[in-house]
Amino acid sequence: MITLITNIKELLQVRETSIDKVSGAEMAILPTIKNAFLILNDSIIEDFGTMENLPDIKADKVIDATGRVVLPSWCDSHTHIVYAGNREQEFVDRINGFSYEEIANRGGGILNSAKKLNETSEEEIYKQSKIRLEEVMHLGTGAVEIKSGYGLTIEGELKMLNVIKKLAENYPISIKATFLGAHAFPVHYKENKAGYIDEIITKMIPQIAQNQLADYIDVFCETGYFSVEETEKIMEAGIEHGLIPKIHVNQFNSIGGIQAGIKFKALSVDHLEIMNPEDIEALKNTETMPVALPSCSYFLSIPYTPAREMIKAGLPLALATDFNPGSTPSGNMNFVVATACIKMKMTPEEAINAATINGAYAMGISETHGSITKGKKANLILTKPISSYYQIPYAFGSNLIESVFIEGKILA
Numbered sequence: 001m002i003t004l005i006t007n008i009k010e011l012l013q014v015r016e017t018s019i020d021k022v023s024g025a026e027m028a029i030l031p032t033i034k035n036a037f038l039i040l041n042d043s044i045i046e047d048f049g050t051m052e053n054l055p056d057i058k059a060d061k062v063i064d065a066t067g068r069v070v071l072p073s074w075c076d077s078h079t080h081i082v083y084a085g086n087r088e089q090e091f092v093d094r095i096n097g098f099s100y101e102e103i104a105n106r107g108g109g110i111l112n113s114a115k116k117l118n119e120t121s122e123e124e125i126y127k128q129s130k131i132r133l134e135e136v137m138h139l140g141t142g143a144v145e146i147k148s149g150y151g152l153t154i155e156g157e158l159k160m161l162n163v164i165k166k167l168a169e170n171y172p173i174s175i176k177a178t179f180l181g182a183h184a185f186p187v188h189y190k191e192n193k194a195g196y197i198d199e200i201i202t203k204m205i206p207q208i209a210q211n212q213l214a215d216y217i218d219v220f221c222e223t224g225y226f227s228v229e230e231t232e233k234i235m236e237a238g239i240e241h242g243l244i245p246k247i248h249v250n251q252f253n254s255i256g257g258i259q260a261g262i263k264f265k266a267l268s269v270d271h272l273e274i275m276n277p278e279d280i281e282a283l284k285n286t287e288t289m290p291v292a293l294p295s296c297s298y299f300l301s302i303p304y305t306p307a308r309e310m311i312k313a314g315l316p317l318a319l320a321t322d323f324n325p326g327s328t329p330s331g332n333m334n335f336v337v338a339t340a341c342i343k344m345k346m347t348p349e350e351a352i353n354a355a356t357i358n359g360a361y362a363m364g365i366s367e368t369h370g371s372i373t374k375g376k377k378a379n380l381i382l383t384k385p386i387s388s389y390y391q392i393p394y395a396f397g398s399n400l401i402e403s404v405f406i407e408g409k410i411l412a
């Protein structure tokens with residue numbers, strides 16, 4: 001089936017040849033065609049150009065996009081969408097003055113979600129999670145990475161990864177799965193950290209890899225969670241089983257997690273709220289994508305990733321939501337892009353690059369996602385009539401999306 005979209009006011013992120021990511025120096029440029037057409041052949045982008053060069057084709061469906069902007073759908077490379085229940089009470093506790101750390105130390109936080117997860121059936125977790133997945137799809141997300149990490153037992157982690165697998169089977173968007181058994185130490189291992197790490201390495205990783213339930217391995221490398229040494233040990237075991245590292249680092253403290261990630265060729269290092277000059281230096285000339293999660297900074301009132309310093313140093317940057325029940329109960333990439341502009345002083349061009357092609361890189365799918373390129377997936381956002389793409393971050397509280405295309409089909 002041939003779909004022709006005509007009179008597009010601005011067609012964003014147009015790349016003639018496939019690129020895997022944009023570096024810091026290139027992030028300011030968002031290649032755009034004004035007054036454009038776009039042709040989709042089933043699930044694939046077939047052609048694009050300016051309206052003067054519109055070829056004489058017979059389309060099965062023609063969409064007039066007068067006044068509207070078209071861009072590749074968001075690539076959300078860091079989420080924890082699969083979870084049970086919520087943590088509304090902790091939200092109120094934080095309003096009343098308790099910190100994220102204090103709440104975690106008294107058994108709340110990740111352990112609270114782990115308790116709920118282990119008490120909830122796989123069917124029920126699927127039911128709750130698919131609502132969130134459908135919501136983010138309607139908000140323009142066309143590819144998503146989802147982590148485990150609220151099981152913290154072999155059964156719980158497998159349950160989560162099975163839910164992720166089922167979502168991937170039942171929904172048309174690309175889903176990458178990450179094993180995050182090293183998210184926190186379970187209560188009964190509090191005094192035996194080596195014991196839990198041993199369980200991750202000798203039991204969880206082999207079984208997960210054997211059943212092909214994950215693409216990536218993650219560790220929460222942070223004071224009070226997993227040390228750099230423990231993180232390295234777990235990454236190494238994951239790599240031995242074919243899992244590529246993508247790790248949580250520098251959320252609250254800079255303790256060397258970035259350097260560890262780079263050493264083990266992590267595809268991405270994520271959070272990066274606390275960055276010292278050595279951390280920025282370490283990321284230069286590496287293949288590791290730095291990923292910022294501004295809606296986490298917003299929700300927890302913690303610092304924002306210093307995007308300007310990083311881009312000035314020539315680093316690329318990706319943006320993702322971190323959708324999870326504790327630190328970011330929102331999967332809205334439009335809000336992430338707006339917040340990156342408003343709070344991190346990224347330009348709209350930089351933020352859109354970070355949320356599309358660089359997000360695709362951070363989940364290993366930039367060959368098929370993240371730009372308007374012939375042969376890539378027809379995963380698109382078509383906006384309502386707007387004055388320019390600046391509206392996307394500018395009108396930060398509005399939903400400007402008219403329709404979402406996933407694999408060439410409009411989402412109902």
Ligand code: NIG
Binds near residue numbers: 113248322324
């Ligand atoms: O990315 N920082 C670690 N993990 C999640 C939050 C986990 C939670 O609070 O449930 C994050 O922010």
Ligand code: FE
Binds near residue numbers: 080322
């Ligand atoms: Fe996270």
